Amino acid sequence: MGRDHRKLVVFTLADQLVTAVYQVSGAFPHSERFGLQMQLRKAAVSTASNIVEGSARRTTREYLNFLNIATGSAAEAGYLTEVATRLGFLAPADGEPVCGAYSELVAKLNALMNSLSAEP
Numbered sequence: 001m002g003r004d005h006r007k008l009v010v011f012t013l014a015d016q017l018v019t020a021v022y023q024v025s026g027a028f029p030h031s032e033r034f035g036l037q038m039q040l041r042k043a044a045v046s047t048a049s050n051i052v053e054g055s056a057r058r059t060t061r062e063y064l065n066f067l068n069i070a071t072g073s074a075a076e077a078g079y080l081t082e083v084a085t086r087l088g089f090l091a092p093a094d095g096e097p098v099c100g101a102y103s104e105l106v107a108k109l110n111a112l113m114n115s116l117s118a119e120p
Contacts (some may be wrong), residue, residue, distance in 0.1 A: 003063070005055035010067075010112055013105045014048040014074065017098065021077065024094045028084070036084055043077035046070070047105070064116055071109040078102030 005011045021044040028037040047070050054066025078099050085095030 003055040005052045008051065008055070008112075010070075010105060010108050011048065011051045011055075013101065013108065014044075014051055014070070017077070017101055017105065018044045018048050020098055020101070021081075024090055024098060025084070028089045032089060036080060036087075036089065040077060040080040040084065043073045043080060046073035047077060060116055060119065064113055067109055067113050067116075071106055071113070074102050074105045074109060078106065 021040055025037045025040055050066045050070035050073060054063045054070065057063050057066060081090065081095050081098045081102065084090045085092055085099070090098075
């Protein structure tokens with residue numbers, strides 16, 4: 001089953017968020033390089049990567065599994081962005097739009113999974 005991840009709205013949003021996360025987390029304190037900064041970046045990349053990997057899988061069941069993992073990673077990235085904002089590592093003007101975009105991405109991933117689950 002050939003799916004082109006580049007045609008998915010969820011992939012486009014996840015991909016844009018990887019770039020945004022790298023940009024805003026670049027100003028984290030040096031002491032967070034191997035802590036919150038790395039975890040946030042890892043969750044952002046994991047979200048997009050799991051969408052890509054799932055799209056390459058042969059069955060809808062496998063695809064749904066990877067979309068489910070991507071949803072968890074997106075929720076994690078949203079939470080970590082909130083934490084970074086509360087700790088003052090991100091200005092609210094930087095953190096809040098990223099948090100909002102992750103909430104939107106989780107909703108869109110859930111909608112995609114629901115539509116795929118409804119297929120015969």
